[in-house]
Amino acid sequence: MSALPPGPKGSLIMGVMREFNRDTLGFITRCQRDYGDVVRSRFLYVTAYFIYNPADIESMLTTNAKSFRKAQSLRSPFFHRLVGNGLVTSEGDFWRRQRRLAQPAFHRQRISSYGDIMVEYAQRAIANWRDGDQRDVARDMNRLTLEIVVKTLFNSDVSSDADRVGAMLSQIARPFASQATLKWIADNRLPTPGHYRYFNAVREIDNVVFRMIAERRASGTDEGDLLSMLLQAQDEDGSQMSDAQLRDEVMTLFLAGHETTALALSWSWYLLAKSPEAERSFHAELDQVLGGRAPQVSDLPQLKFTEMIAKEAMRLYPPAYAIGREAIEETEIGGFRVPKGTQLFAFQWVTHRDGRFFEKPDEFVPERWANGATQTLPKYAYFPFGGGPRQCIGNYFAMMEVVLLLATIGQRFKFAVAGEVEVLPVLSLRPKNGIKAKLFERAHDPSPLLNGQGFGSSL
Numbered sequence: 001m002s003a004l005p006p007g008p009k010g011s012l013i014m015g016v017m018r019e020f021n022r023d024t025l026g027f028i029t030r031c032q033r034d035y036g037d038v039v040r041s042r043f044l045y046v047t048a049y050f051i052y053n054p055a056d057i058e059s060m061l062t063t064n065a066k067s068f069r070k071a072q073s074l075r076s077p078f079f080h081r082l083v084g085n086g087l088v089t090s091e092g093d094f095w096r097r098q099r100r101l102a103q104p105a106f107h108r109q110r111i112s113s114y115g116d117i118m119v120e121y122a123q124r125a126i127a128n129w130r131d132g133d134q135r136d137v138a139r140d141m142n143r144l145t146l147e148i149v150v151k152t153l154f155n156s157d158v159s160s161d162a163d164r165v166g167a168m169l170s171q172i173a174r175p176f177a178s179q180a181t182l183k184w185i186a187d188n189r190l191p192t193p194g195h196y197r198y199f200n201a202v203r204e205i206d207n208v209v210f211r212m213i214a215e216r217r218a219s220g221t222d223e224g225d226l227l228s229m230l231l232q233a234q235d236e237d238g239s240q241m242s243d244a245q246l247r248d249e250v251m252t253l254f255l256a257g258h259e260t261t262a263l264a265l266s267w268s269w270y271l272l273a274k275s276p277e278a279e280r281s282f283h284a285e286l287d288q289v290l291g292g293r294a295p296q297v298s299d300l301p302q303l304k305f306t307e308m309i310a311k312e313a314m315r316l317y318p319p320a321y322a323i324g325r326e327a328i329e330e331t332e333i334g335g336f337r338v339p340k341g342t343q344l345f346a347f348q349w350v351t352h353r354d355g356r357f358f359e360k361p362d363e364f365v366p367e368r369w370a371n372g373a374t375q376t377l378p379k380y381a382y383f384p385f386g387g388g389p390r391q392c393i394g395n396y397f398a399m400m401e402v403v404l405l406l407a408t409i410g411q412r413f414k415f416a417v418a419g420e421v422e423v424l425p426v427l428s429l430r431p432k433n434g435i436k437a438k439l440f441e442r443a444h445d446p447s448p449l450l451n452g453q454g455f456g457s458s459l
């Protein structure tokens with residue numbers, strides 16, 4: 001029988017809860033340094049392993065995936081009321097069927113047809129931006145990706161029902177997103193006024209979503225959006241999703257699909273603002289490939305550097321900074337025993353910055369994705385979209401959106417960010433107080449020589 005892994009003792013009752021909540025990213029980084037690639041810790045009465053080695057992460061997500069289900073933190077009644085049995089939370093045969101039904105909606109060709117919407121919405125969003133404006137880029141990106149997900153899910157524009165759902169969802173996502181992931185284990189048991197407000201808001205959203213489903217069923221039209229795709233989806237035996245199931249999937253896509261993408265964009269702008277050299281290469285690519293016209297999906301293969309920016313930004317600031325699982329049977333990881341019921345976490349935040357796999361791990365170097373150096377990377381040294389059967393279904397959607405939006409906005413504007421931005425790891429990796437930036441219209445750029453050099457000090 002193999003041994004249990006080493007790890008911090010923590011306090012008698014709380015375990016490591018306090019240290020984890022006080023400085024999540026520091027704590028999970030220190031644990032690897034102090035105890036190695038598999039670390040055992042305890043949150044109250046729950047045992048958790050932190051796993052840092054790509055081979056072990058691969059085992060958890062792929063080769064030994066059958067020994068695990070999603071982590072306990074995802075099964076809070078609070079969260080369940082919102083996303084129900086949607087793709088992120090469901091398990092077993094039920095999940096497998098839903099994934100099979102939803103997959104065609106995420107087919108590359110289908111997703112590519114949303115490219116024009118993404119560019120058009122980005123152009124509309126920046127139409128009123130002016131040289132010298134001060135903006136919160138994180139808020140702008142959130143709003144933009146929200147509009148895009150509403151449009152692609154419901155073929156619906158702002159100011160309609162769908163926008164109301166969007167606004168409400170982003171409101172109610174806030175309170176529970178403000179808690180550390182693992183704190184969920186202890187939370188959400190007591191009926192507080194906040195909880196009542198939350199459940200009322202969810203009920204209101206339900207009404208809107210159910211009405212939209214009923215209207216679409218009645219009209220029978222294919223609007224070309226994700227809702228139509230899900231409505232038409234048929235299993236081999238001819239069965240289709242019930243209204244309740246459609247509602248859960250719509251809500252799930254809505255939540256999973258917009259904030260993560262907004263964060264990938266926000267961190268990209270932040271890193272570009274801090275890296276004049278990368279910013280110059282970015283602009284050179286945009287000018288050369290697009291020459292001032294709007295980007296299209298067919299430009300994606302040429303926008304290579306822009307894609308590298310997105311990849312590198314998600315390496316340093318992975319929007320999903322942790323992935324959790326629960327062992328459903330006794331198993332092994334990294335040579336250590338994993339008792340049934342153990343919660344396991346892999347942290348993109350730590351492994352993406354591991355010096356064993358990445359040279360200059362804390363530096364923003366988009367080129368690293370070009371020069372073959374990353375071809376020898378262990379598969380799970382970089383996993384912003386997870387992996388294995390539960391890999392993100394929206395990864396192509398997200399990459400396409402990030403690259404098209406970077407290109408559309410970067411053609412006209414660049415940002416200057418004063419000071420550092422504090423990171424807040426909640427359910428996703430957010431900038432704590434947004435990203436306050438000063439806008440520069442590129443047409444008003446000073447001479448190319450000045451561009452990027454005296455730039456930071458011009459704030």
Ligand code: HEM
Nearest residue numbers: 087088256257260261264319320385386390392393394398
């Ligand atoms: C940069 C943006 C995104 C990031 C970083 C991201 C990250 C992830 C990760 C890490 C997982 C796996 C979670 C796990 O294994 O426990 C996941 C799952 C998922 N994502 Fe994304 N995601 C992004 C964008 C999107 C978009 C745009 C959509 C939909 C429009 C989406 C829908 C989903 C769904 C439905 C799942 C669950 C899949 C399943 O279990 O079958 N995501 N995402």
